Amino acid sequence: MEILMALVVGGLYGTGVYLLLRPTPVKVIIGLAILTNAVNLLIFTAARLTRGHPPIVEETLGRPSYPIADPVPQALVLTAIVIAFGVLAFTLVLFRRAAETTEADNLDEMRTTDT
Amino acid sequence: MGYAICSVFLLALLAPGLTRIAKPVSGWLMAALPLTLCVYFLSMLDATAGGLTLQVTWPWLPDLGIRLSFFLDGLSLLFAVLVCGVGAVIMIYSADYLADHKCLGSFFLFLNLFMASMLGLVLADNLITLFVFWELTSLTSFFLIGFDHDRDKARSSALQALLVTGVGGLALLAGLILVGEAAGTLELSELLQSGDLIRQHAWYVPIVLLVATGAFAKSAQFPFHFWLPNAMEAPTPVSAYLHSATMVKAGIYLLLRLSPILGQTALWHGMLETVGGVTMLGSILMAIRQTDMKRLLAYTTISSLGTMVFLIGLDIPLSIAAAISYMLAHVLYKASLFLITGIIDHATGSRDLSALGGLFGKMPVIGLVAILAALSMAGAAPFLGFVGKELFYEVVLMAPRAAPLSILAALLTSIFMVTSAALLTVRPFFGPARSDRLPHGPVATNLWLGPLLLAGAGTLAGVFIGIIDKSLLAPAVSAVQPGHSVKPLALWHGFTPVLAFSILTLASGIAVYFRCDWYRAWTENWSRRHHYGAETCYERLYSGLFTIASRLTLIIQNGRLRNYLLTVFISATVLVSSTLLWNGGIRFPTVWTSVNFGDLILAGIILAAAYVTSRVGHRLVAIVAMGVIGYGIALIFAQLGAPDLAMTQFSIETMTVLLFILIFHRLPLFSRLAPRRAMRFDAVVATAAGLLMTALTLAAVSGPTDKRLADFFAKQSVPAAHGRNIVNTILVDFRALDTLGEIAVLGMAGVGVWALLKLWPKERRKP
Amino acid sequence: MGPFETVAKGKKKAMRSIILSTAARFLMPMILLFSAFLLLRGHNLPGGGFVGGLIAAAAFGLYLLAFDVQETRRLLRIDPRTLVGLGLLVVLGSGLTGWFKGKPFLTALWGRYRLTGFLHIEIGTPLIFDAGIYLVVLGSAMTMLLALAEED
Structure with a gap:
């Protein structure tokens, strides 16, 4: 499973980088979203994988009965996912505004804000 | 003493408000404090005349030996009195001169800031403190020169003055730090005892060169002289105060102050004599070419500053006394003449010497004051300028090196100074009147009071030179030359060669005045064919720097997202993968999770x-x-x-x-906007980055892991946070502050999106 | 202009299909209830303010697609930007409760109350904190969606 995850992280990362380098704004934003996913997955994987045991305490025991998935990266990634959404939305609107202001649909032409 | 400086800084902060509340009397309000301080410093006269020094020390950066320390001896007292006394006069004058200006309040703010900095500079004991105030005067003068910031020329002149004096300031800082390192102390009062230590130190030559560069830039000595005429863009009271009376004298003060520490060597004397001599003669030759009164005054100021530097450099005991009396005379007549120029400018709308005439009948008081000041400038008896020039000749006649050259330079400088004084007064006041260049109305009292006080002081000081010498000049001289017995100054020395020189100077100066137009035509012709000089050099450097900077910016900050990202990704990939390979290559985990x-x-x-x-x-x-x-x-x-x-x-x-x-x-x-080649290149970079991340992920799961945090949260979740979902308890309890920050960011992103979409000028929205 | 442009331009009409609007009308309360359920159970079982808020936002988003901005705003009643501020205030309030009792900011306080007989309910500031998260997430997401939808 670790190798599989590593491959997925690598694949997503490569795709994200490639898309970020495109001159089309939408591709850059999609690249950003994919890169975010790759990073989240990397953090999640780096803390070791545990199949099927969520970090939830048994009601009767007062502690988990078996080795659980690490809750720390989960808490980190959870907020990261939500914030990434905010960043994505902001970038999307920003690019849209920039495209409208500079009347360019190409990032290379959006080099100045003086219109 | 320290509180004196603080009080001026405080007044500076209050100045805009006070000006708004009481505009008609704002000048007098502003003048009250400097007048008080002037009296305060004058009350110290007896103490410093007896050779006493006062010291105040406040800790600042004790670990670096930097203290906010001040001391008062004869020399700093003389300068402090000048700064406050002339300052008070300027304040009264400015309130009327700039009465119609919309920013009078901020003018007083800057002027008071400058005055406080100048006071700090002349009173500073610690060298770093001195440097800080030195730079503060440069900064405040930037604001004052560029005060009429609507004009392009004012802004560029302000920047030029700041850059030139700023570069000099940096050299000075380096020099002062070297002094501190060499002597082991930064306190001037202690350094005065360790002159021999520094003179024999290996760093002596760089110290002298650096310190002198700073002083020369500040006092507009060749080859840094060009900023001063350009600084005439400043309002006239600023020119009178900064560019004749105080700031340009800071370099003179520094040279005087450091001459017991750095002086008495061939390097010191040779350099000061040469630079001072070249400056005084060169700029007076430039001066009589000018037709703008202010520029003429500026060039004569440079010449006088050159004379002072020259005198400080001369290896004769009397030369320091000569320099100091010359300086005092110069402050009084030059500030007065500047202020009169301002009055003429205001009254007639011109300060062009070729356009003005017949003003004496219209403004006799101003005319009389101008004549008093001009006579002092020409060095006629019984004015203070006469004393200064007599001493100048007396010292030059004793010059130990290159005496003929020095005498010639001194003679020419003084002759042309007489010519300049004549140029400034004869035509404008007694020349043929021009109907379109006559005063519109009477001159306000507040305007002519200042020049009258200054010129009158110059006259009285000449007549009662004995008293002035004993109380003010002699303590200053003995602060520079401790232990030297100075012969008392007097107006009348009897029939000496010096007197002959004086008479010759006056006569020749007036003679040159009548041949002046010929000289002007000749130099005009000459300068049209020769375009070089220090200012051209400065301009080349300045524009060159901008060209380099803009080219560099174009390369580094080219506005192409792809280039930035490629730089980041390629360097990150190369660096991280080489580190990874260096540390044992790709690793694989030993424990696997099932697939x-x-x-x-x-x-x-x-x-x-x-x-x-x-x-x-x-x-x-x-x-x-x-x-x-x-x-x-x-x-x-x-x-x-x-x-x-x-x-x-x-x-x-x-x-x-x-x-x-x-x-x-x-x-x-x-x-498909990108060319195929670029896409292939990007694909290679992206693949490399992806492979690296795969390797890194594997490396991350291969190493040892630390489960302490996970265990802690698992054990504490129910007892401490009353929740069984550990992720949730971390979010809302254990690390709640982080979550608070995160949702704040999320909220801001939402409002940001809203702002980008909604807060948009309607006319720019697409239909 | 590709074929999708025309579809997108006519989106308002195309999206206002009867099926979608009927489904949205029926689903809305269910999804909102589900989001509240997720919020409440979040402390002990998977769920919480973040997920709850997002699901609620998705519900309103669905409504937005099915109807229009005005309808959605009316359903929300409160301006979503106010929701963001409100949520942050709730979070701050829950943190300050401990602070007023002389404990560090954001220290959790818990109380156990008896409802009837053997039924007890445990309420603590972290639950209020979670509700604040719910409001901020919902408000922020709706601010974005509504601002975008109003662009047309």
Whole structure:
């Protein structure tokens, strides 16, 4: 499973980088979203994988009965996912505004804000 | 003493408010404090005349030996009295002169800041303190020269003055630090005893060169002289105060102050004599070419400053006394003449010498004051200027080196100084009147009071030179030359060669005045053919720097996102992968989590969708593929014991797709904009980065792991946080502050999106 | 202009299908209830303010697609930007409760109350904190969606 995850992280990362380098704004934003996913997955994987045991305490025991998935990266990634959404939305609107202001649909032409 | 400086800084802060409340009397309000301080310093006369010094020390950076320390001896007292006395006069004058200006309040703010800095400079004991105040005077003078900031010329002149004196200031700082290192102390009062130590130190030559550069730049000595005539863009009271009476004297003060420490060597004498001599003769030759009264005054000021530097450099005991009396005379007559120029400028709308005439009948008081000041400038008896020039000749006649050259330079300088004085007064006041250049009305009392006081002081000081010498000049001289018995100054020395020189000077000066137009025509012709000099050099350097900077910016900050990202990704990939290889290459984990068939399919779908996003030519397909990746990852989270993550990822993905749908038809179309080669190159970089991340992920799961945090949260979740969902207890309890920050960011992103969309000028919205 | 442009331009009409609007009308309360359920159970089982808020936002988003901005705003009643501020205030309030009792900011306080007989309910500031998260997430997401939808 670790190798599989590593491959997925690598694949997503490569795709994200490639898309970020495109001159089309939408591709850059999609690249950003994919890169975010790759990073989240990397953090999640780096803390070791545990199949099927969520970090939830048994009601009767007062502690988990078996080795659980690490809750720390989960808490980190959870907020990261939500914030990434905010960043994505902001970038999307920003690019849209920039495209409208500079009347360019190409990032290379959006080099100045003086219109 | 320290509080004196603080009080002026405080007044500076209050100045705009006070000016707004009481504008008609603001000049007198502003003058009250400097007058008080002037009296305060004068009350110290007896103490300093007896050779006493006062010291005040406040700790500042004790670890670096930097203290906010001040001391008062004869020399600093003389300068402090001048700074406050002339300052008070200038304040009264400015309130009337700039009465119609909309920024009078901020003018007083800057002027008071300058005065406080100048006081700090002449009173400073610690060298670093001195430097800080030195730079403060440069900064405040920048604001004052550029006070009429609507004019392009004023701004560029202000910048020029700041750059030239600023570069000099940096040299000075280096020099002062070297002095401190060489002597082991930064206190001037202690350094005065360790002159021999520094003179024999290996760093002596660089110290002298650096310190002298700073002083020369400040006092407008060749080759830094060009900023001073340009600084005439400043309002006239500023020119009178900064550019004749105080700031340009800071270099003179520094040279006087340091001459017991650095002086008495061939280097010191030779350099000061040469630079001072070249400056005094060169700029007086420039001066009589000028037709603008202020520029003429500026060039004569440079010449007088050159004379002072020259005198400080001469290796004769009397020369210091000569320099100091020359300086005092110069302050009084030059400030007065500047102020008169301002009055004429205001009254007639011109300060062009060729356009003015017949003013004496219209403004006799101003005319009388101008004649008093001009006579002092020409060095006629019984004015203070006469004493200064007599001493100048007396010292030059004793010059130990290059005596003929020095005498010639001194003679020429003084002759042309007489000519300049005549130029300034004869034509404007007694020349043929021009109907279009006559005063509009009477001159306000506040305006002529200042020049009258200054010129009158110059006259009285000449008549009662004995008293002035004993109380003010002699203590200053003995502060520079401790132990030297100075012969008392007097107006009348009997029939000596010096007197002959004086008479010759006056006669020749007046003779030159009548031949002046010929000289002007000749120099005009000459300068039209020769375009070089220090200012051209400065301009070349200045524009060259800008060219280099803009080229560099074009290369580094080219505005292409792709170039920035490529730089980041390539360098990160190369650096990290070389580190990875250096530390033993790619590692594989020893413990594996099982893989089932579903995982394989899921990973396959995610990677396929990723490939689609990068290859597809249509936006909608790319967005759908992106959604597929997100949902796939959510499923992975669900498989691997993270239901919270899975649910969040699911809903976020839904929201993202919703977002894209709403904005979709506003987004530009995909188009194949990048050239094929660039795409291939990007693909290589992206593949390398992806492979590196794969290796890094494997490396991350191969090493030892630390489960202490996870264990802590698992054990504490129920007892401490009353919750069984550990992820949730971390979010809302254990690390609640982080979450608070995160939702604040999320809220800001939302409001930011709203602001970008809604707070937009209506006319710029597309129909 | 590709074929999708025309579809997108006519989105308002195309999206206002009867099926979608009927489904949205029926689903709305269910999804909102589900989001509240997720919020409440979040402390002990998977769920919480983040997920709850997002699901609620998705519900309103669905409504937005099915109807229009005015309808959605009316359903929300409160301006979503106010929701963001309100949520942050709730979070701050829950943190300050401990602070007023002389404990560090954001220290959790818990109380156990008996409802009837053997039924007890445990309420603590972290639950209020979670509700604040719910409001901020919902408000922020709706601010974005509504602002975007109003662009047309």
